[in-house]
Amino acid sequence: MSSASERSYTRRDTVMFLVCLGVSLIALFSPAHLGLAVSEALRGTVLAPLVWLQARAEEGRTGRARLHAITVQRDSTSYVAQGLPSLIAENERLRQLLSLSRRLNTPYVAAEVLHQAQATDGRTLLLDVGTRNGVAEFDPVVAPEGLIGVVLNASERSSVVMSWAHPEFRVSAFTVTGNASGVVAPSLLTTGDGALEFRGVPYRDSVPPGTLVLSSGLGGVYPKGIPVGTVTGIVREQTGWERVYRLRPAANPGSAAHVLVLVTPPDVDLARAFPSDSALEAMRLDSIARVRRADSLADAERLARAARAESLAAVRRDTTVARPARRPAATAETARPAAPTPRPAPPPAQPQPPATPSPAGGDSVR
Amino acid sequence: MNVSRANRLQLALVLSVLVLLHFYVRPRLWSARVSPDFLLMALVFFSMRAGPGAGAVAGFVVGVVTDALTPARFGAGALAHTVVGYLVAWARAVFFADNLAVYAGFVAAALWLRDLVLLVASGTYHSPLLAEVTLYSPLQALTTALFALLILAAFREWFAIRLDL
Numbered sequence: 001m002s003s004a005s006e007r008s009y010t011r012r013d014t015v016m017f018l019v020c021l022g023v024s025l026i027a028l029f030s031p032a033h034l035g036l037a038v039s040e041a042l043r044g045t046v047l048a049p050l051v052w053l054q055a056r057a058e059e060g061r062t063g064r065a066r067l068h069a070i071t072v073q074r075d076s077t078s079y080v081a082q083g084l085p086s087l088i089a090e091n092e093r094l095r096q097l098l099s100l101s102r103r104l105n106t107p108y109v110a111a112e113v114l115h116q117a118q119a120t121d122g123r124t125l126l127l128d129v130g131t132r133n134g135v136a137e138f139d140p141v142v143a144p145e146g147l148i149g150v151v152l153n154a155s156e157r158s159s160v161v162m163s164w165a166h167p168e169f170r171v172s173a174f175t176v177t178g179n180a181s182g183v184v185a186p187s188l189l190t191t192g193d194g195a196l197e198f199r200g201v202p203y204r205d206s207v208p209p210g211t212l213v214l215s216s217g218l219g220g221v222y223p224k225g226i227p228v229g230t231v232t233g234i235v236r237e238q239t240g241w242e243r244v245y246r247l248r249p250a251a252n253p254g255s256a257a258h259v260l261v262l263v264t265p266p267d268v269d270l271a272r273a274f275p276s277d278s279a280l281e282a283m284r285l286d287s288i289a290r291v292r293r294a295d296s297l298a299d300a301e302r303l304a305r306a307a308r309a310e311s312l313a314a315v316r317r318d319t320t321v322a323r324p325a326r327r328p329a330a331t332a333e334t335a336r337p338a339a340p341t342p343r344p345a346p347p348p349a350q351p352q353p354p355a356t357p358s359p360a361g362g363d364s365v366r
Numbered sequence: 367m368n369v370s371r372a373n374r375l376q377l378a379l380v381l382s383v384l385v386l387l388h389f390y391v392r393p394r395l396w397s398a399r400v401s402p403d404f405l406l407m408a409l410v411f412f413s414m415r416a417g418p419g420a421g422a423v424a425g426f427v428v429g430v431v432t433d434a435l436t437p438a439r440f441g442a443g444a445l446a447h448t449v450v451g452y453l454v455a456w457a458r459a460v461f462f463a464d465n466l467a468v469y470a471g472f473v474a475a476a477l478w479l480r481d482l483v484l485l486v487a488s489g490t491y492h493s494p495l496l497a498e499v500t501l502y503s504p505l506q507a508l509t510t511a512l513f514a515l516l517i518l519a520a521f522r523e524w525f526a527i528r529l530d531l
Binding site: 024 | 391425434436455481491502
């Protein structure tokens, strides 16, 4: 039998437990914006040193990887610069062809992802950038592979991202071929390859597996052209009404260490920043056409230059074979060849009007 | 300085070290999903020393912190950590086995239970829930228990733990 003091102690423990449990349940079922406001206030005050500490640790971890990458890049660059300058030119030309210089020419903020040791880490990500870096709520967050999510809440030095794994995530999307559009949402049934669903696709629109799905720009949050995922199959269909496709996500929020927060207005088309296979093909064809046009222009210029040289040689021959003592100025002007236009040379045996090369005529001949 | 005050200071020092490890060392380790959760480790150590009521309050505080850093659904972390803090202290009173293996087992079980309650409270069901509680949570529980063994072995004098494994 327990003593009175022990019963009191146990009762106090139970009361404390029930109070904490009750407050937790109230927080759990309170409106989401209240929870976000409390989170933001905590992160900005008592948790600010901890967030700062974790951000420094992430920088330290990724800094080593970045240093290694820079070292490798420097070594390979010096190797190329030493022995293979033609590769540099070819590389530059290929880069120009692929329009890589145009990639991500929109304003963005680079951020480190501060992963937490929680089972729900992939749903919401904590970033080490906030409003002081220009990040605002509803800014899209992307990885090099594609869409990660959207900024749900931004405080001064940190922000919370709702990734595509969050049950409330939605993005308006269309296929890269443009023949089907719908809404992409997380699948509650599967993980990995089928973690997303492409819903609301009209039944008449068939989307083959392997088709890339991009954000459509509708809805005012996500810019057009960000890869969301790739179709892997059909989840379900309602005959005559709609099909729901399974998508393999383009980017994995759980393993993303660096992301870009796009601080661009959402009416910008980002399709060129994320070249898909078809977009790359289109750019390649466009580049080939441009190269052909440039080649034809170069050919035309080369032909014109040859014709000009030929006409100048003819004029030289004329002036050498039949050099008169004097030549009227008007006749000299008529004998002056038009620079780029090829002109047939007169036969050298024919008698020519007397031509004395004047200084002006010499410049033109020269 | 009396004995209880010294014990409290020792416990505070260990908890501070664990908080530092959680926010500065853990991000430098491997994948966040399976890296040890030092914050939960600190909660378990504190709850086993302080009793169910204080464990519940500490769990609530730790849960609010995790909710603020990963607000999947605000309140889910507080609920999960409150339950874990209370149950760990209660279970320690029931089992009453002061050895490293039992302590490490407590830590692993607490982490798995925390993840289960957290996932259910935040609305995760079906396959994702199954994958988490059968794959990632056991892995993280394992790594956390291993690090808990190291911490306990390093500070066993302060925790007054027998070394008979």
